[in-house]
Amino acid sequence: MYTLYGTDESGSCMIEIALQRCAVPWHRVDASSWQDGEGSDALARINPLKQIPTLVTPNGQVLTESAAILIHLGLEYPKSELLAGDRAQILRGLLYIAANCYSAIGIIDYPQRWLGNADEVQQALLVSGTRRYLHQAWVVFADQFADQLFTPGNVPNALGIMAAAVSRWDDAREVLGNLAPGFAQSLERVDADPVVAPVFARHWPQWKVS
Known part of the structure; x- marks a missing residue:
């Protein structure tokens, strides 16, 4: 087990x-x-x-x-079928999220890990700058990987699952809804998958998709 x-x-x-x-x-x-x-x-x-x-x-x-x-x-x-589709692009996308999005969220959540005893103003500057970078990274992701979230049978693959989960933090979905609405709709399709939906509902019971 x-x-x-x-x-x-x-x-x-x-x-x-x-x-x-x-x-x-x-x-x-x-x-x-x-x-x-x-x-x-x-x-x-x-x-x-x-x-x-x-x-x-x-x-x-x-x-x-x-x-x-x-x-x-x-x-x-x-x-x-977690890796079903264009495997090279799925692997690339998974590492893109880990390197550019997931890592940025860690800085936003814990700026003190990088700044030590820096004052609140410096921490706030780091957080706001990192959040801008995060949102831009998602827009780039939407442009690069929009067609890579689903298997040939239209089931979310590993990249679709990871993108739908990690984009739930730090207002990324709102930004994508404004700047990449088609991609935001693809993420909502992942949300609605019959395996994905109950897990997300358990993790985020108050989540409301716009």
């Missing part, structure tokens, strides 16, 4: 969806770097950064980094 360390409203939602698509047994341990408890203590023992999602395979291998986990599952379980 797979063990997934994560919590609601986090990137662990992507791996929950992927594990369901792979039709494998799994369970989630509630844990994160911002929570105290047995789950977070257990997470720290296998991932000192306490980053989520962290996935432990049935043979005890520890996997971190959302893009890497999605790629591994897609390769391990090809019938899941």
